[in-house]
Amino acid sequence: MKNKLGIITIAILTIALVAGMILVNRNQDTRRSAAFAEAKVFLLPSEEINHEVGDKFTVQLWIEPGDKFDGDGKAKVQNIQTIICYGPELALDTSGEAEGVKETEANGFDDVALAKVNVVDGKNCLSLAIVADNFDRIKSETMEVGKIYFSSVSEGEGEITINKDKTVISGENNADALDKYIDVGTVVGTSYKIGGGDDPIITQPPISGDWPVLNFKMAFRDVTPEAKCAVNNKNYVNVIALGPDGTRKSYDQIPVRITNEKNEKGAAIFEGYVELEGFAFKDNVAVFLKGPRDLQWKYGNNNQNSFYDKAGGELKGLTNQAGEMVFDFSEFPLIPGDVTGLTAGVQDGKIDGLDYSLMITNATSRVNVTEGKFLATDLDGDCWTVSRDVNALLLSIKEKQEQLY
Amino acid sequence: MNKTNILRILIPLVAVLVIVESIYLVTSLVNKNNQVKEVAQSPMSDKKVNISLLSLTENYVVGEPFEVKVVMEAENDVLVDAVNLYIQYDPEQMTVSELTSLEAMPQPTFAKISDKKDMIVLNYYIESDGYPFLAQQPVEVASFLVTPTVVGEIKMDLSTGVEDKDSVTMIVENGTSKVVPFTSNNLRIEVLE
Secondary structure, rough: HHHHHHHHHHHHHHHHHHHHHHHHHOOOOHHHHHHHHHHEEEOOOOOOOOOOOOOOOEEEEEEEEEEEEOOOEOOEEEEEEEEEEEEEEEEEEOOOOOEEEOHHHHHHHOOOEEEEEEEOOOEEEEOOOOOOOOOHOOOOOEEEEEEEEEEOOOEEEEEEEHHHHEEEEEEEEOOOOOOOEEEEEEEEOOEEEEEOOOOOOOOOOOOOOOOOOOEEEEEEEOOOOOOOEEEOOOOOEEEEEOOOOEEEEEEEEEEOOEEEEOOOOOOOEEEEEEEEOOOOOOOOEEEEOOOOOOOEEEOOOOOOOOOOOOOOEEEEEOOOOOOOOEEOOOOOOOOOOOOOOOOOOOOOOOOOOHHHHHHHHHHHHHOOOOOOOOOOOOOOOEEEOOOOHHHHHHHHHHHHHHHOO | HHHHHHHHHHHHHHHHHHHHHHHHHHHHHHHHHHHHHHHOOOOOOOOEEEEEOOOOOOEOOOOOOEEEEEEEEEEEEEEEEEEEEEEEEEOOOEEEEEEEEOOOOOOOOOEEEEEOOEHHHHHEEEOOOOEEEEOOOOOEEEEEEEOOOEEEEEEEEEEEEOOOOOOOOHHHHHHHEOOOOOOEOOEEEEEOO
């Protein structure tokens, strides 16, 4: 009898041991039993966020602590850990002054302990933890916990949601040092709509007939006629005319129109014209062309097909009429890659690490626009920023560096 | 040893195991409150890197080539997307040859000793995850040979774009696309006849 009792005791203790180990290894949800209050978590602005591709904006994470279950006032929030999901139209912005996620110091929060984005079922999900180190500074009021910095990477609409099941809030509980959890009552996200943006319409400057007119054909190296964003509202070049006496005159945003022709490498040939107002020369002229994502090239010869490395120029026979004496520069196309500079989004006339870094960032996020739109980091006009565009930029760097050095 | 004796030993043993496991269980639950702080945040933009042009040669003599290494060392861990190095030299003081990218870094996209601009050019563009410079861990990026052609002090400097706007030494941080500030130890040596 004694032996049977002993065996039963051992069996019970063993079962307890195994069950205990299983419990230890399992990711337990102990909040309900240990919670001392409840809180609401929400995002602001609550109304639909409307922006255009390329715009940056912030969303604020707020918390509204409820009364403690023991009736001793409202709960003080110390830590929040949550997962916030959003569609592929948005990306976490860590460029420039943006910090991805920033804690709200004024409300006692000291640190963003975790800010990591994973893709889950086609959505970007930001695992986020914001903490307060100093008990004296933590608050019990409805307050902003932190800001999330977003950039709009493609057109579309969707919701920014808070995953209630993955949200953990803890706070200060004077009544019991171990009961630190605050139940998550309700969570409220927000919504967004990202538009394609309305590029300013580039208009053709009129011809007065009083000045020489530069009629030209040109190409963007990687843009083919078939590319869906080959034609966009930024089909323009900036033109500088250089006279034989060194005179320079600039003409910005001269529209170029796609033709049915291709150059020898298959790039679409564009054509354009500009009256060189204030420029007195029709012979021995050179021109510089620069595109909205391209380096500036010098053209000193008609039908030029390589780098022009002489001073001055040899273009001859300009007339005062549009359509006459068309100079063909299409076999020495503009090379793309100057997409930014020290000022974000502003070209600096070079292709360097800044351009590459932006390109890598956008290619990783597969930033894109709808058909017919311009996107600086879409170097081949297919409406997407992908690794092909990164390779195109590297090709441009090599070509330019070989020329310079 | 009979069954009763075995049970007398086993029962306390299992009981002790259960107690120990219970303590562990409670401790692990308490510690979960603080787990959130153990996760590192993404690198920020306030990093700093030092770039040095180093030579370990003891005596420098006209006509005798010596090796110079380009060494980069980060103050804090930093992931970079791009490293654009431009090192200016005076062709009236030296000749430069045998530019070699060392194995620590990925191969440069562009590397050249330019007679046209009297410049050593090393452009590294790193694939999407960035190249990690770890704090206080010097990375030998490249080496080249310098042959002095004159007696006296000769020097090599990193170009910052003041004299040549195309040749700007620059390091760009992964993720933030911010420029990482750098300090430099340029090369100053005394050449003997």
